[in-house]
Structures are given as C-alpha cells and as structure tokens.
Amino acid sequence: xxxxxxxxxxxxxxxxxxxxxxxxxxxxxxxxxxxxxxxxxxxxxxxxxxxxxxxxxxxxxxxxxxxxxxxxxxxxxxxxxxxxxxxxxxxxxxxxxxxxxxxxxxxxxxxxxxxxxxxxxxxxxxxxxxxxxxxxxxxxxxxxxxxxxxxxxxxxxxxxxxxxxxxxxxxxxxxxxxxxxxxxxxxxxxxxxxxxxxxxxxxxxxxxxxxxxxxxxxxxxxxxxxxxxxxxxxxxxxx
Amino acid sequence: xxxxxxxxxxxxxxxxxxxxxxxxxxxxxxxxxxxxxxxxxxxxxxxxxxxxxxxxxxxxxxxxxxxxxxxxxxxxxxxxxxxxxxxxxxxxxxxxxxxxxxxxxxxxxxxxxxxxxxxxxxxxxxxxxxxxxxxxxxxxxxxxxxxxxxxxxxxxxxxxxxxxxxxxxxxxxx
Numbered sequence: 001x002x003x004x005x006x007x008x009x010x011x012x013x014x015x016x017x018x019x020x021x022x023x024x025x026x027x028x029x030x031x032x033x034x035x036x037x038x039x040x041x042x043x044x045x046x047x048x049x050x051x052x053x054x055x056x057x058x059x060x061x062x063x064x065x066x067x068x069x070x071x072x073x074x075x076x077x078x079x080x081x082x083x084x085x086x087x088x089x090x091x092x093x094x095x096x097x098x099x100x101x102x103x104x105x106x107x108x109x110x111x112x113x114x115x116x117x118x119x120x121x122x123x124x125x126x127x128x129x130x131x132x133x134x135x136x137x138x139x140x141x142x143x144x145x146x147x148x149x150x151x152x153x154x155x156x157x158x159x160x161x162x163x164x165x166x167x168x169x170x171x172x173x174x175x176x177x178x179x180x181x182x183x184x185x186x187x188x189x190x191x192x193x194x195x196x197x198x199x200x201x202x203x204x205x206x207x208x209x210x211x212x213x214x215x216x217x218x219x220x221x222x223x224x225x226x227x228x229x230x231x232x233x234x235x236x237x238x239x
Numbered sequence: 240x241x242x243x244x245x246x247x248x249x250x251x252x253x254x255x256x257x258x259x260x261x262x263x264x265x266x267x268x269x270x271x272x273x274x275x276x277x278x279x280x281x282x283x284x285x286x287x288x289x290x291x292x293x294x295x296x297x298x299x300x301x302x303x304x305x306x307x308x309x310x311x312x313x314x315x316x317x318x319x320x321x322x323x324x325x326x327x328x329x330x331x332x333x334x335x336x337x338x339x340x341x342x343x344x345x346x347x348x349x350x351x352x353x354x355x356x357x358x359x360x361x362x363x364x365x366x367x368x369x370x371x372x373x374x375x376x377x378x379x380x381x382x383x384x385x386x387x388x389x390x391x392x393x394x395x396x397x398x399x400x401x402x403x404x405x406x407x408x409x410x411x412x413x
Contacts, residue, residue: 015397016369023350023370028258032272036254039279040247110276114284126309129273 035111060143063093083172084199087206088192090144095163095195095210098138098153109139116141120150122166122205123236128229133157142167154225162211162222164229169206174199183227189219198226203235246286246295250279253296256371257303263366264307266355278303297377304363304381353403361396364389 028036110129117123120141129136138153142165149167156162179186187200196219198209209229213222257278261271281302282289289298354362364382367373368389378393379386 015400018350019354019365019369023354025255025370026259026262026271027255028275029272032258032275033254035272035276036251036279039276039283040251110273110280114280129277 039111039114059097063097064143066093084175084188084190085192087145087167087172087208088190088197088199091163091165091197091208091210092192092195094142094144094151094165095161097142098140098151098163099161109136112139116150119148120166121148121168122150124150124233125236126232126234127152128232130154131228134162134225134228145170152229154229156221156225160211160213160218160221162209162213162225164233165208165210166205166235169201169204172206174201182223183231185226185230187226187230196222198222200230202230205235207235242291243286246289246291249295250282250299253299256296257299260300260363260366260371261303261307263354263362264304264359274303274307277306281306294377297373297381300367300371300373301381301383307359349404349407352407353400356403357396357399361392361399364392365396365400368393 113124113127116139127136134154134156136152137155138151140151140153142149142151144165144167147167147170149165152164152166154162154164174188178188178190180189182198185200187198190197190199191214194214195210195212196214200207207230209222209226211218211222211225213219254275258271258275261274261278262268265271265274278299282299285302289295354365357365360382364378367378367381368375373381375386375389379389382389
C-alpha cells in the first residue's frame with residue numbers, strides 16, 4: 001500500500017531507512033557474473049578460448065590463402081598496385097568474414113575487449129559501444145594485408161552490419177582524391193565490390209568503416225556512423 | 240594467494256553492489272550490465288594504479304561512476320539542473336517488480352520513481368551513503384567533491400525524495 005502523506009518519513013534518517021529497507025536490490029545476474037569472472041580470471045577460460053579460436057583462425061588462414069591467389073592472378077593485369085585498393089579489398093573480405101563467421105555477442109564484447117586488444121596489438125582507450133541507432137556486437141582480432149589488427153562489428157537497428165577495421169597504416173598515404181568533409185574530418189570514401197568504405201588515419205593507424213550501405217541515403221547513414229565511431233573511439237598511438 | 244589473486248577475489252565480492260548502483264544509474268538492465276563489465280575491465284587495466292591497503296570497494300565504485308559519466312550519461316539526457324540542482328520534470332518510470340506482495344510493491348515503485356527523478360549528482364551520494372553504507376569521506380572521494388558538498392547533496396536529495404513520495408501518496412488518495 002502506498003504511504004499516506006502523514007505516514008511519510010518526516011526526517012532524514014527516516015528516508016535513509018526506507019531506502020535501506022524497502023528499495024529493491026538488484027544482484028548481478030548469472031551471465032554478468034560469468035562475464036566478470038572471465039575479465040578477472042581469464043586463465044579459467046583458457047582451454048575454451050583455444051577451441052573457440054580454432055574456427056576463426058582457420059577462416060583467417062583461408063582468407064589469407066585466397067588473398068594470395070587473388071593477388072597472384074591480379075597483379076599482371078593491374079600493373080602498379082594501389083595500396084589503398086588492396087587494403088580496401090582485404091577489408092571487404094574481412095567484413096564478409098565477420099558476417100559469416102563471427103558470433104554476435106553484445107553482452108560479452110566489453111569483457112572480450114582486453115583479450116582482443118592484446119591479440120591484435122591495437123589499444124583502445126575508449127570505444128564507441130553504441131547508441132539508439134547502432135550497437136557494438138562483436139570484436140575480433142584480424143589480419144589485413146599482413147598486419148595484425150582489430151575488427152569491431154556493429155549492427156544498426158535496421159539490421160545492417162558495419163565493420164570497423166583498425167590496422168597499422170604501414171606508411172600508406174591517403175590520396176587527396178576521393179576525400180570528403182564529414183563533420184570536422186576529411187576521410188576517403190570508396191566503393192569496392194558493392195560495399196562502401198570510409199577510410200581515415202588516426203594516431204598512426206589505418207581505420208576503415210565498411211558496410212553494404214551503398215545508396216545515397218545509406219552512405220549518408222554510414223557517414224553518421226563514421227562520426228560516432230570517430231568521435232567516441234580513442235586509439236592509442238602506435239610508435 | 241598472490242596480491243593479484245587477492246585483488247581479483249576481493250573485486251568479485253563487490254559485483255552485486257556495483258550492479259545494484261549501475262541499475263539505478265542507467266535504469267536499463269542491459270546497460271547496467273555493460274557498465275559493470277566495463278568497470279571491471281578498467282579496474283583490471285588500471286589495477287597497477289590501485290594502492291594496496293586502501294579501499295578497493297570505494298575505488299571500484301569510483302570507476303563505475305566515472306565510466307557512467309563518460310559513456311552513458313549522454314544517452315541519459317537528464318534535464319539540466321535547475322537552481323536548486325534538482326530538475327522539475329519527472330524522469331521515465333523504471334521498475335523491476337520484485338516478487339513480493341502488492342502493497343510493498345507499490346511502495347517500492349514509488350521509491351524507485353522518486354529516486355529516478357533525482358539527478359545523478361544527488362542520487363549517487365544518497366545511494367552510496369544510505370544503501371551501500373559508505374562513510375561520507377569515501378562518498379566524497381567517489382564523487383570527487385568535498386565532504387560538505389556530499390552532505391548538502393544528500394540532505395537535498397532526501398528533502399526532494401520526501402516531496403516526491405508525498406506527491407505520489409496524494410495522487411493515489413485522489
């Protein structure tokens with residue numbers, strides 16, 4: 001029953017007592033307890049991780065082999081190779097891999113990030129975990145063009161997958177052509193095999209946002225996502 | 240047991256209390272879980288900064304609050320503080336109904352509704368002091384403000400809680 005006005009606590013200690021005695025407590029649910037245990041005691045889960053990483057490792061190996069085969073056939077035709085194009089194609093492959101292999105586990109992503117950072121060599125001081133439009137659903141170490149990196153998988157509310165790939169830039173310059181002003185940045189926008197890519201550099205790392213969002217409206221949406229990840233993710237500089 | 244293991248074991252003991260505060264701060268179950276996980280990730284990453292022998296519980300709550308302010312508060316879109324530091328409008332109702340009888344559920348609902356209307360600056364010290372039992376000095380450290388400010392905020396928070404509860408009581412009576 002709701003308290004009558006005259007029954008309401010009349011002084012400070014009374015309010016405190018009400019809070020202590022009547023405010024429901026929310027203990028941690030079992031899945032959170034398990035996730036926190038993985039953060040605090042990662043060694044407990046080591047045997048499982050070994051098997052969990054078998055499939056992605058095989059996929060990465062297969063991707064690498066396909067890339068080698070593709071490059072072997074493509075090189076004579078292409079002549080001089082555009083490094084950004086190479087990276088773009090590799091990133092599209094990585095995006096496809098994320099779509100086909102990766103499990104979407106938004107609940108365990110924050111807990112998995114330290115391990116992913118350790119394995120990828122990419123350190124994130126801050127990371128955009130999502131908002132009402134788009135949400136971080138996966139994080140994986142990756143290999144792009146022989147560089148260790150990190151892939152962050154996002155899913156927007158309409159079910160579009162967006163992958164944010166971060167790898168060491170290896171001194172690859174970003175051409176001026178194709179750059180567009182988005183908010184306060186001027187990244188490169190590319191189209192590759194039916195995918196849209198936004199490419200930029202941040203603290204010595206090459207960052208690529210890739211998605212199948214290709215129509216004019218969709219690219220505008222991808223630009224919005226770029227602003228979110230660009231402004232709310234802080235990378236640690238690579239020396 | 241090594242100091243690291245001790246640190247981890249002790250950190251785990253505060254999980255329920257951290258989750259409880261996270262629920263009342265975020266008013267969203269999944270965000271509360273994210274917030275708690277992120278708190279532990281940060282605690283592990285910066286465990287070298289923790290001074291052994293000091294209050295781990297207060298340190299974890301401080302990380303949780305700072306993480307909340309950094310990542311989640313923008314989403315909260317709390318109304319701007321008015322002159323007395325308390326917004327005039329009501330916040331959306333939040334309630335995970337406990338498995339208890341109807342009468343006490345109603346009281347719980349009103350308490351939660353009243354608490355939800357408090358801005359974070361008032362809600363956090365009130366919960367830390369009254370529900371978690373932190374001494375005012377620790378609350379001040381967690382909130383990164385003087386003890387006098389903490390006292391004043393707790394006083395005002397209680398004052399406002401009384402008003403809200405009175406309003407709800409009158410609403411039901413009418």
